[in-house]
Amino acid sequence: MEASLLKRRQARERKFCAPNRAGNSLCSWHDTRRERRIHPPRMAPNGVLNCGCTTEEALFEESLARNGVGSYHPGDSVRMDPLLRNALLKLLQSRYGYRDGDFEIDPRTGRWVDGESHEKWERELLSAGHGPKGGPRK
Ligand SMILES: [Zn+2]
Numbered sequence: 001m002e003a004s005l006l007k008r009r010q011a012r013e014r015k016f017c018a019p020n021r022a023g024n025s026l027c028s029w030h031d032t033r034r035e036r037r038i039h040p041p042r043m044a045p046n047g048v049l050n051c052g053c054t055t056e057e058a059l060f061e062e063s064l065a066r067n068g069v070g071s072y073h074p075g076d077s078v079r080m081d082p083l084l085r086n087a088l089l090k091l092l093q094s095r096y097g098y099r100d101g102d103f104e105i106d107p108r109t110g111r112w113v114d115g116e117s118h119e120k121w122e123r124e125l126l127s128a129g130h131g132p133k134g135g136p137r138k
Pocket of ligand 1: 026027028029030049051052053082
């Protein structure tokens with residue numbers, strides 16, 4: 001399960017944290033906003049997106065949205081404000097040791113809930129045209 005968690009997270013990072021054509025990687029929140037990016041294109045440090053959020057924070061945002069947390073208008077794709085999102089992530093990490101994927105593990109069986117295995121995420125990446133070695137820089 002440990003290996004699966006890691007592989008799943010890596011596939012998700014390639015999917016959600018890869019730089020766009022302009023060389024910017026952005027979390028969903030900042031992607032919808034015109035604010036100045038903290039880091040110039042292709043210049044974000046390792047583990048950090050151009051908007052200044054970390055890859056962990058971007059993945060957390062995606063997990064929240066998939067579990068119905070973040071949209072405050074019905075049917076809207078607005079994500080949780082980074083100030084709230086990042087504080088909540090920190091709290092969950094320090095209190096419960098939260099890691100990306102924890103929301104998708106069935107607490108009774110300790111296995112992935114349907115459709116959330118790392119194989120499924122890796123297949124999705126391949127079919128979307130991301131090669132296994134593509135994606136964000138190391
Ligand atoms: Zn961001």
